[in-house]
Each structure stands twice: as C-alpha cells, then as structure tokens.
Amino acid sequence: MKKAYTRRNGRKEKALIRLKELFYGNEGYCFVMKEQGKTIGFIFARRQQWGNEHAVNVDDMTIARGFQGKGRGAALWKYFENKMKSAGVARIYLLVHVKSRAMKFHRKNGFWKMGDVLMEKILK
Numbered sequence: 001m002k003k004a005y006t007r008r009n010g011r012k013e014k015a016l017i018r019l020k021e022l023f024y025g026n027e028g029y030c031f032v033m034k035e036q037g038k039t040i041g042f043i044f045a046r047r048q049q050w051g052n053e054h055a056v057n058v059d060d061m062t063i064a065r066g067f068q069g070k071g072r073g074a075a076l077w078k079y080f081e082n083k084m085k086s087a088g089v090a091r092i093y094l095l096v097h098v099k100s101r102a103m104k105f106h107r108k109n110g111f112w113k114m115g116d117v118l119m120e121k122i123l124k
C-alpha cells in the first residue's frame with residue numbers, strides 16, 4: 001500500500017503519513033439540538049486529517065419538520081461551526097443535492113459549490 005501511494009504522491013514519508021491519516025484519522029461528532037427536553041435537530045460529522053490540516057465532513061444535518069424555517073438550523077450551524085473552529089478545524093465539507101432547499105440553506109451559511117463530482121454505480 002505504501003508503495004502504491006508513494007508512486008502516486010512522490011514521497012515515501014508523505015505516503016506513510018497519509019495512510020496513517022486514512023486508517024486512524026476519523027473522529028466522529030454528534031451535536032444535538034433540544035427544546036423542552038425533545039430532540040428537534042442534529043448534526044453528524046467526521047473529522048479527518050489532511051496533511052497539516054483538519055477537515056470535517058458533515059454526514060447529516062436535520063431539523064425536525066414543524067421546526068424548520070424558523071432559524072433553528074442556522075443557530076445549530078453557528079454553534080457547530082464555532083465548535084469546529086475552536087477545535088482547530090480548517091474546512092468543512094458536505095454533500096447536498098443541487099436542487100434541494102438545503103442547498104440554499106448551506107449557501108446562505110457560507111458554502112460554495114466545488115468542482116468535484118460525486119459518481120455512482122448501482123450494484124444489483
């Protein structure tokens with residue numbers, strides 16, 4: 001594995017660091033928003049090291065129906081983002097459908113569309 005990665009990236013030491021990051025670098029987060037004892041929203045995310053930087057991948061964010069569109073998502077997001085900043089995270093990534101309302105939400109919260117494309121193959 002180290003050899004294959006070295007061939008792709010050039011330097012042996014770098015390849016080893018990257019492989020260690022991939023094997024051991026994931027740390028999970030779950031932030032929960034509660035109102036009157038009830039969970040009304042959450043964010044699940046995973047932290048990954050990329051060279052000298054730490055990035056976070058948001059796996060899911062939800063505000064319960066009936067509570068949406070009233071600023072809760074923005075408040076939860078702000079809390080999450082501040083926590084990530086103080087934990088030394090430099091970047092946040094997430095996946096969202098281009099035609100969804102969530103796309104508008106994330107744009108409002110400072111995200112932009114990257115050039116990468118998610119590819120899919122269906123195994124039946």
Ligand SMILES: CC(C)(COP(=O)(O)OP(=O)(O)OC[C@H]1O[C@@H](n2cnc3c(N)ncnc32)[C@H](O)[C@@H]1OP(=O)(O)O)[C@@H](O)C(=O)NCCC(=O)NCCS
Nearest residue numbers: 061062063068069070071072073074095096101102104105
């Ligand atoms: C996307 C989501 C987390 C946003 O949280 P929220 O509390 O509804 O959002 P806020 O009230 O803080 O912000 C409102 C803005 O978000 C956007 N928005 C996205 N989904 C919305 C929804 N269902 N209802 C209202 N606004 C929504 C709008 O742009 C809105 O701004 P506008 O009123 O000026 O058009 C939440 O609506 C949700 O859980 N939706 C369903 C699940 C989902 O799409 N999750 C995201 C996966 S990446």
